[in-house]
Amino acid sequence: xxxxxxxxxxxxxxxxxxxxxxxxxxxxxxxxxxxxxxxxxxxxxxxxxxxxxxxxxxxxxxxxxxxxxxxxxxxxxxxxxxxxxxxxxxxxxxxxxxxxxxxxxxxxxxxxxxxxxxxxxxxxxxxxxxxxxxxxxxxxxxxxxxxxxxxxxxxxxxxxxxxxxxxxxxxxxxxxxxxxxxxxxxxxxxxxxxxxxxxxxxxxxxxxxxxxxxxxxxxxxxxxxxxxxxxxxxxxxxxxxxxxxxxxxxxxxxxxxxxxxxxxxxxxxxxxxxxxxxxxx
Amino acid sequence: xxxxxxxxxxxxxxxxxxxxxxxxxxxxxxxxxxxxxxxxxxxxxxxxxxxxxxxxxxxxxxxxxxxxxxxxxxxxxxxxxxxxxxxxxxxxxxxxxxxxxxxxxxxxxxxxxxxxxxxxxxxxxxxxxxxxxxxxxxxxxxxxxxxxxxxxxxxxxxxxxxxxxxxxxxxxxxxxxxxxxxxxxxxxxxxxxxxxxxxxxxxxxxxxxxxxxxxxxxxxxxxxxxxxxxxxxxxxxxxxxxxxxxxxxxxxxxxxxxxxxxxxxxxxxxxxxxxxxxxxxxxxxxxxxxxxxxxxxxxxxxxxxxxxxxxxxxxxxxxxxxxxxxxxxxxxxxxxxxxxxxxxxxxxxxxxxx
Numbered sequence: 001x002x003x004x005x006x007x008x009x010x011x012x013x014x015x016x017x018x019x020x021x022x023x024x025x026x027x028x029x030x031x032x033x034x035x036x037x038x039x040x041x042x043x044x045x046x047x048x049x050x051x052x053x054x055x056x057x058x059x060x061x062x063x064x065x066x067x068x069x070x071x072x073x074x075x076x077x078x079x080x081x082x083x084x085x086x087x088x089x090x091x092x093x094x095x096x097x098x099x100x101x102x103x104x105x106x107x108x109x110x111x112x113x114x115x116x117x118x119x120x121x122x123x124x125x126x127x128x129x130x131x132x133x134x135x136x137x138x139x140x141x142x143x144x145x146x147x148x149x150x151x152x153x154x155x156x157x158x159x160x161x162x163x164x165x166x167x168x169x170x171x172x173x174x175x176x177x178x179x180x181x182x183x184x185x186x187x188x189x190x191x192x193x194x195x196x197x198x199x200x201x202x203x204x205x206x207x208x209x210x211x212x213x214x215x216x217x218x219x220x221x222x223x224x225x226x227x228x229x230x231x232x233x234x235x236x237x238x239x240x241x242x243x244x245x246x247x248x249x250x251x252x253x254x255x256x257x258x259x260x261x262x263x264x265x266x267x268x269x270x271x272x273x274x275x276x277x278x279x280x281x
Numbered sequence: 282x283x284x285x286x287x288x289x290x291x292x293x294x295x296x297x298x299x300x301x302x303x304x305x306x307x308x309x310x311x312x313x314x315x316x317x318x319x320x321x322x323x324x325x326x327x328x329x330x331x332x333x334x335x336x337x338x339x340x341x342x343x344x345x346x347x348x349x350x351x352x353x354x355x356x357x358x359x360x361x362x363x364x365x366x367x368x369x370x371x372x373x374x375x376x377x378x379x380x381x382x383x384x385x386x387x388x389x390x391x392x393x394x395x396x397x398x399x400x401x402x403x404x405x406x407x408x409x410x411x412x413x414x415x416x417x418x419x420x421x422x423x424x425x426x427x428x429x430x431x432x433x434x435x436x437x438x439x440x441x442x443x444x445x446x447x448x449x450x451x452x453x454x455x456x457x458x459x460x461x462x463x464x465x466x467x468x469x470x471x472x473x474x475x476x477x478x479x480x481x482x483x484x485x486x487x488x489x490x491x492x493x494x495x496x497x498x499x500x501x502x503x504x505x506x507x508x509x510x511x512x513x514x515x516x517x518x519x520x521x522x523x524x525x526x527x528x529x530x531x532x533x534x535x536x537x538x539x540x541x542x543x544x545x546x547x548x549x550x551x552x553x554x555x556x557x558x559x560x561x562x563x564x565x566x567x568x569x570x571x572x573x574x575x576x577x578x579x580x581x582x583x584x585x586x587x588x589x590x591x592x593x594x595x596x597x598x599x600x601x602x603x604x605x606x607x608x609x610x611x612x613x614x615x616x617x618x619x620x621x622x623x624x625x626x627x628x629x630x631x632x633x634x635x
Contacts, residue, residue: 172365175332178352179359180379180434190382194369273369 038256041249053250058226059235063254066231069143070211073150078204080151081158082196088159089166103159106152111216118149119221141223146231149217154207161203165196198273205266209259282343282437282470283308284329289338291324298324299335300494306487309468311461313481316491317517322474323442325491329472330440331355342437355438358431358469362443364423366415372426373411376401379434401429404463421452425459432467441473445480457484478518482506490514512630515556522562522600526555526629533629536595538571542629555627559603564589565621566612572621575600577614582606591622 042050053059088100106114122129122139132139139145169192177187193200215233222229232255239248284306291299299321306312314322327333329340331352339348347355366375376398380389389397402408405425415423424444431439444460445453461484464471475481481488482502490497490505490513498510509515526533531546533539535555545553565572575591578599582588587609589602602622614620 170363170365172361172363173367175352176359176361176365176367176430177378177382179330179332179355179357180382180430181353181356182378182382183353186382190378191367195367 035256038249038252041245042253044246045250049246050250053247054254058230059232059251061227062230062232062235065143065146065229066212066233069146069150069231070208070214072147073154073211074204074208076147076151077154077158077207078200081155081203081207082162082200084155084159085162085166089163103156106155111153111214112220114152115149115217115220118152118217119145122148122221140221141225141229143229145221145223146218146229149221150211150214153214153217154210157207157210158200158203161199161206162196165199169195198270202266202270205262209262212259213255284438284470284472285341285344286325286329287339287341289325289328289335289340291321291328291333291335297321297494299328301338302494302496304489304496304499306470306472308470311464311471311473311484311486313485313488314472314474314491315476315478315481315488315517316497317476319493320491321494322476322491326440326442326472326474329438330357330359332359356434356436358428358434358436358439360424360427360431360439360441360444362446364415364420364427364447366423366427366430368415370414371411372402372407372413372415372418373398375415375426376430376433378430397433398429401433402426404432404466405429419452420448421456424448424456428460428463432469436469439469439471441471443474443476445477446475453480460484482518490517492517509628512554512556515628515630520559520601520603522557522559524555524557524598524624524627526553526627527551528553528629528631533627535624535627536573536593538573538623540624540627540629542627545629545631551631553629553631555624555629557624557627559588559601561624561626562600562602562604563623563625564602564604564609564612564614565623566614568621569623572623575620575622577616577618577620580609580614580616582609591620594619 045053084099084103088096088103119140121127122132122145124130124133124138124140126140129140137144139148173191173195174187177191178184182190213233214231215237218231219234219237222231222234224230224234232251236248236251236255239245239251284304286302286304286306289299289302290297302321302325304325314325316322324333328335331347331350335348339346341347342355367378370378373395377394380394380397383389399408399411402411405428407422407425407429410418410422410426415426418426424447428441428444445456448456457480473484482505485502487500488502488505489499492513498505498514500508505514506518509518515521524535526535527550528534528542528545529550531541531543533542533545533553533555540555542555545551568574574594576594577589578592579590580587585606586603587606589604589609591600591602592598593600600622612620
């Protein structure tokens with residue numbers, strides 16, 4: 001990678017200086033500056049105070065609730081998203097375009113609306129909840145509710161990352177595998193899965209990261225019982241309501257750090273894979 | 282392994298891709314399915330492979346009916362136009378794939394697989410690429426690897442779908458000769474699809490010309506080129522000029538030029554079409570008794586060949602002529618000059634042509 005423009009090539013967009021400068025300016029304004037603010041606020045605390053806040057037993061309980069629910073939600077979306085992407089790319093059926101559009105609904109719908117609706121549907125009197133109650137399964141105002149809300153809001157990530165890869169990946173690879181004597185299962189695990197694995201992994205990791213920070217949809221359905229169904233973003237909100245900005249920033253910094261580490265891991269893996277396959281064609 | 286195709290038909294909606302085709306391919310033969318796009322050649326190949334199911338008709342390998350057999354059980358090697366190499370596997374893993382997916386009982390051990398893969402890579406002269414990924418190879422190299430991969434399972438039949446279609450002209454010409462030599466070495470029954478008549482003429486033992494889902498002609502390259510069965514085949518196998526002709530008693534007349542056409546020897550005069558290839562026309566600067574008067578309209582020199590476009594004096598018909606550059610230079614003709622031409626040979630079909 002070169003950092004400067006080569007001298008004798010003309011580009012469509014004018015001015016490397018202007019375009020990079022304005023991009024960096026806005027990145028600073030909307031991303032770097034708020035993060036700095038977070039760090040500055042956290043810096044009011046000593047290390048001991050910082051550690052005490054982020055290792056408070058109730059907060060640690062919220063980490064566990066959030067991480068476990070996010071893990072289950074993203075695992076579910078791994079399979080569901082793969083299935084949806086497969087159906088949308090490999091089959092032509094009436095209503096396909098509608099279904100394709102519906103996949104983006106969780107992005108477009110206000111998360112509070114999603115949370116309210118899900119809470120109503122899964123409450124013990126709700127459409128689904130009343131039948132689940134027969135088996136003693138409680139979703140609304142329980143840990144499972146958090147999983148449901150997180151699953152709903154992060155559906156598009158896996159679908160939308162896997163879909164383009166599957167579309168690019170023509171049927172001739174499956175056909176080649178079949179002519180070489182492979183069974184459909186062998187073709188899936190040895191040919192298709194390795195090809196979509198990076199996208200699948202990226203999508204799942206993105207869904208996980210998104211779920212870690214999900215607030216709007218979750219608080220309506222979670223019930224928010226201390227120690228049991230409090231998510232980390234709620235803890236941040238609670239500290240804010242107590243006007244304890246430093247503590248809120250401290251907890252937020254933990255979420256931020258985990259998300260950043262995950263993002264860098266995803267990027268690193270993608271680059272490694274592109275090196276092998278020569279990048280997307 | 283011989284292949285026999287009996288009354289095979291295939292439709293896609295209203296479009297008839299393959300229309301009641303019968304074809305027998307002998308063991309060890311290298312056959313070209315030649316035709317324009319949409320002629321059904323690729324569909325027929327895919328039906329032989331089992332990648333497509335025929336609507337009706339039967340396919341036999343060595344007199345054994347395999348019509349209902351799944352593609353993975355037919356034992357065919359298939360080479361795709363765009364290689365279809367598995368991008369996440371090394372060249373070695375790609376070639377070994379067909380062996381590693383065999384059921385445990387039939388699977389050779391690791392050492393045997395390695396030996397076989399290296400032998401195949403030597404056969405395609407790419408042994409040094411074993412540890413590379415397909416993205417690191419050129420198009421021609423990838424197609425040779427794809428061929429090695431198809432051969433690894435010791436297919437009874439090798440099927441190639443426009444194998445050189447995605448390559449540039451020079452590599453294509455090289456690979457064609459290479460495929461011909463390879464086939465002489467391994468003698469596996471092979472069928473390849475192409476729309477390039479030169480490729481078919483150069484590589485194949487036998488050419489099957491297809492059009493609109495049906496077979497127009499089936500024969501050796503010489504037979505098909507020198508004795509085309511109908512106007513379609515004639516036009517498809519290279520450039521051609523078309524003249525109105527009168528046919529009577531084994532002689533056809535184009536303008537005032539008389540040519541022997543012994544295949545039409547009955548007495549009555551009939552209308553016909555005479556096909557003359559551009560390189561089968563002589564050009565003269567002075568009139569001869571048996572010649573057409575033309576005006577030289579355009580000259581293009583392509584390497585050693587001079588391509589002329591001339592207009593006939595009688596009806597302004599455009600006629601293409603090819604002759605060696607040296608010969609053209611000796612004629613000392615310039616654009617706009619008058620010249621006389623004489624077809625050396627023509628193929629006459631009765632009727633109103635196509």
